Amino acid sequence: MKKIILCMMLAIFLSSCGYITTKEQIKIPEVHKGTQGAVLTFLKDMPPSELYEDRSFEAGIKIQNKGATDIRRGMLAIGVEEQQIITDGSADERFDLDGKSVFNPAGSQDILRFKIKTRTLGPQLEHYPTEITATACYQYKTEATALMCIDPDLTGMVKTKPCVVRKQTFSGGQGAPVAVSSVEPKMLFHEDAAKIQPEFYITLQNVGQGDAMMKDKVYDACTGKSLGTESWNIVELNAHLSETPLKCRPEKIKLTRETRVVCTLEEGIDKSQGAYTAPLSIEVNYGYRDRIVKKIEIKKITAKNI
Numbered sequence: 001m002k003k004i005i006l007c008m009m010l011a012i013f014l015s016s017c018g019y020i021t022t023k024e025q026i027k028i029p030e031v032h033k034g035t036q037g038a039v040l041t042f043l044k045d046m047p048p049s050e051l052y053e054d055r056s057f058e059a060g061i062k063i064q065n066k067g068a069t070d071i072r073r074g075m076l077a078i079g080v081e082e083q084q085i086i087t088d089g090s091a092d093e094r095f096d097l098d099g100k101s102v103f104n105p106a107g108s109q110d111i112l113r114f115k116i117k118t119r120t121l122g123p124q125l126e127h128y129p130t131e132i133t134a135t136a137c138y139q140y141k142t143e144a145t146a147l148m149c150i151d152p153d154l155t156g157m158v159k160t161k162p163c164v165v166r167k168q169t170f171s172g173g174q175g176a177p178v179a180v181s182s183v184e185p186k187m188l189f190h191e192d193a194a195k196i197q198p199e200f201y202i203t204l205q206n207v208g209q210g211d212a213m214m215k216d217k218v219y220d221a222c223t224g225k226s227l228g229t230e231s232w233n234i235v236e237l238n239a240h241l242s243e244t245p246l247k248c249r250p251e252k253i254k255l256t257r258e259t260r261v262v263c264t265l266e267e268g269i270d271k272s273q274g275a276y277t278a279p280l281s282i283e284v285n286y287g288y289r290d291r292i293v294k295k296i297e298i299k300k301i302t303a304k305n306i
Contacts, residue, residue, distance in 0.1 A: 031100045032143060035173035035207040036066040038074065038097070038136045040292045047116065047132060050297050056088060056117045059294075061134045064109035065097035068175030072096050074138030077222040078114045081130045084298055088115035092222060095136075100175060121300045128298045135291040137222035139215045142176040142284040148185050148241070151275040152196045161275040177208025178235060178255070180282055195268030198241065200280060202248075204259045206233070210290040212255055218287040235286040239263040242278045 046060035059078055065071055077092035091114070098108040121128055149163035167184040174180060184201040206212055214234045217227055233255040239246040246263040253261055 031068045031102065031105070032175040033172050034066060034068075034100075034175045035177060035179060037069070037140050037177045037208060037210075037288050038071060038138055038290050039064045039066050040076075040134050040136055040290055042134065042292065042294050043111065046113075047294060047296055049295070050299060051118050052299050052301050053118050053121045054301075056115065059114045059116055059132055059134070060111060061114075061292075062109060062111050063095060063097065063136060065099050065107040067099050067107065067140065067177070068101075068143070069099045069140050070097070071099070071138045071140070074136060075219055075222040076112050077135045077137070078116070079133035079135060079224075080116065084119050084121075084128055084130050085132070086117050086119065088117050090114075118298050121298060126300050126302075130296060130298060132294045132296060133291055134294075135222050135289060137218040137287065137289045139218055140176055140178075140286060140288045142174050142178050142180065142282075144170065144174045144180040144282045146170075146183050146280045146282075147277045148183070148198075148200070148280045149275060150185075150198055150241075150269060150273075150278050151187055152269050152271045152273050153275065154187055154189065154196055158274070163275055163277050173207055176284075177206065177210060177288055178212055178284055178286060179205050179207045180284070181205045181207075181258070183280060183282075190268040192268060194272075195270055197268045198265045200239065200241075200246070200263045202237070202239065202261045202263060202282060204235065204237070204253070204255060204261065204284065205257070206255050208288065208290070210288055213287040213289065215285055215287040218289070221287065221289050235284050237261050237263075238283045238285075240281045241265055 041062045043060035047057050074095045075092055076095055093112050095110055100107045146168050149165045151165050165185050169182045182203040186199045188197045188199055190197040212233050212235055213221055214231045217231045220227055235253050237248055237253055239248055247266050248261055248263040
């Protein structure tokens with residue numbers, strides 16, 4: 001019996017070290033893929049579509065992080081038409097949700113509940129249609145990496161090169177609602193004649209269903225405070241070529257349908273180097289707001305519908 005157990009342990013060890021191979025390959029989940037962050041869903045019949053006046057009920061919302069960034073201290077707020085519905089307790093809650101990972105490819109989720117009460121309808125009203133809104137606001141980031149060709153030979157004197165400078169496009173997102181859709185490299189003359197200056201034109205898009213904002217305004221966005229146009233659709237971008245930081249413009253980036261950011265390696269690259277590939281790392285930081293709406297109808301209590 002001891003020999004059997006020893007053999008089993010040895011087989012597991014050899015397999016983990018790569019000495020035993022199988023025909024089936026393990027598929028690693030693409031964590032940095034997708035266009036979603038927090039996804040909201042009302043629980044079934046929480047609230048129901050039809051409610052009577054002067055009744056208490058619960059609104060239940062499932063919130064799942066389907067992106068690649070961990071959410072810390074996000075806010076989920078419930079919104080109602082206060083003339084007909086009141087919240088019985090807090091109208092907002094905080095939440096923490098881990099993003100997608102190799103060990104948790106679906107991302108983590110939570111369920112938050114809010115106590116709500118309908119008011120008494122006026123004497124002229126038999127029923128009243130209204131809505132309940134659930135809004136999630138949180139900080140998020142997009143990470144993208146591309147191998148770029150750096151070619152100091154601007155005159156084309158070298159005929160055989162290991163790579164070609166070309167635009168790269170990306171589809172399917174990077175596991176976040178704001179996506180890097182393309183990077184276009186350009187090799188330019190430097191003020192130092194012995195160098196060239198690489199520039200990268202990075203295109204950003206809001207590919208999610210919600211709204212981006214300044215990352216420090218997420219709580220204001222969920223509690224109904226006026227942010228003004230200067231806070232909506234504002235993101236921050238940092239980029240590195242290998243480990244060298246790039247200078248990116250504009251410093252204040254406002255998302256439009258397609259927003260272009262220019263990042264420059266100001267120190268330049270020596271012309272004596274041959275063409276080579278280097279990783280361009282891009283990180284975009286922002287706040288984000290997602291919301292869902294449930295239509296309900298409040299009914300008056302009468303002899304007919306009791």
